[in-house]
């Protein structure tokens with residue numbers, strides 16, 4: 332078998348297992364696999380062979396097939412390198428074993444950042460040799476990489492004796508994440524969002540405060556202060572499920588006030604509260620007064636016919652019109668670019684998805700494209716997300732819309748995400764074009780991916 336065909340086969344096999352259907356059946360994914368194979372079949376592979384476009388595609392391969400870690404790749408995890416604590420809300424690794432401690436994230440060439448999904452049968456392998464960590468495609472060494480360093484606050488305890496990372500793990504390059512629980516009342520009501528697997532997540536702590544919360548506001552404030560003080564975090568997010576009698580709203584207010592007081596600030600820099608819209612304008616203003624710099628009210632789906640079917644609990648909580656009104660109120664309260672609403676890419680037609688992004692952007696709100704990865708424990712577990720080609724096309728169109736309305740893609744919670752990567756490549760292309768007018772983009776893989784939203788033809 333030729334090298335190209337073999338590389339395609341190696342990468343396709345675990346993807347097919349993971350998604351329980353034939354991922355590379357689609358044209359776009361076949362191109363991705365083929366491109367990887369073509370790159371790897373070049374004679375004398377050298378780090379220079381991997382430009383930003385190529386590394387972006389390998390990152391895509393890692394996202395789809397995960398990575399296997401040689402014993403040597405675990406050295407120093409939990410001491411030098413940051414361990415994975417499941418700090419992905421709606422964690423695709425939710426049911427995997429925690430022993431031994433797995434690394435959380437990887438730095439690839441050109442400063443690409445990738446949270447790791449460990450799959451023992453992945454063709455991608457991490458192996459450390461003479462102190463240098465390498466990414467392999469089976470026996471073929473691709474390039475040196477490195478794990479993400481462990482923040483110092485991971486070794487600290489709160490004044491109540493709780494390890495700080497259990498209350499506020501670090502993620503997305505620069506964020507401290509406070510997930511106040513791994514529970515949502517909509518599951519008890521049989522009205523959970525169909526894509527949501529929050530109940531399958533490993534809660535880092537049991538409920539220890541009030542009836543529902545892992546940590547007290549004082550404990551959260553101590554962790555946030557330590558993470559910001561160390562300089563590893565410049566943003567924070569609080570999130571969790573919808574609770575009986577909307578108990579999360581007063582809790583988020585309490586947490587904000589505790590951080591304000593502890594850090595001596597009126598606005599918590601880079602903070603975002605993720606919740607269903609509160610019931611009144613007064614509560615919205617109270618969130619602002621409690622120090623939150625921005626909010627996210629995640630619609631998840633734009634199409635008004637699909638919305639009540641895919642997010643039935645949300646639809647029963649507030650009519651869609653009211654949800655949209657609250658988003659518009661939120662921009663007036665928090666300002667342009669400080670309000671977001673995740674739209675899960677792949678749950679609805681491209682046209683309605685982009686119409687939603689446009690409606691939101693026109694009002695200064697981010698409609699954030701998070702690619703749907705069918706989550707363990709969700710009603711849609713085992714389903715198939717659209718092709719890589721579909722996601723890249725949609726993401727580049729979202730970047731076009733954001734540019735049109737002056738929304739910076741390097742936004743809150745974007746660290747290491749695909750849209751931030753593509754936006755960075757767009758910036759680099761434009762800077763180079765400004766420095767070298769007349770330079771052609773022909774053959775520049777970055778241009779094809781980040782400007783045209785296409786995968787390469789082989």
Ligand code: SF4
Pocket residue numbers: 514515516517518522523524527528529571572573644645
């Ligand atoms: S509101 Fe929906 S997405 Fe959020 S935790 Fe509940 S079920 Fe999951």
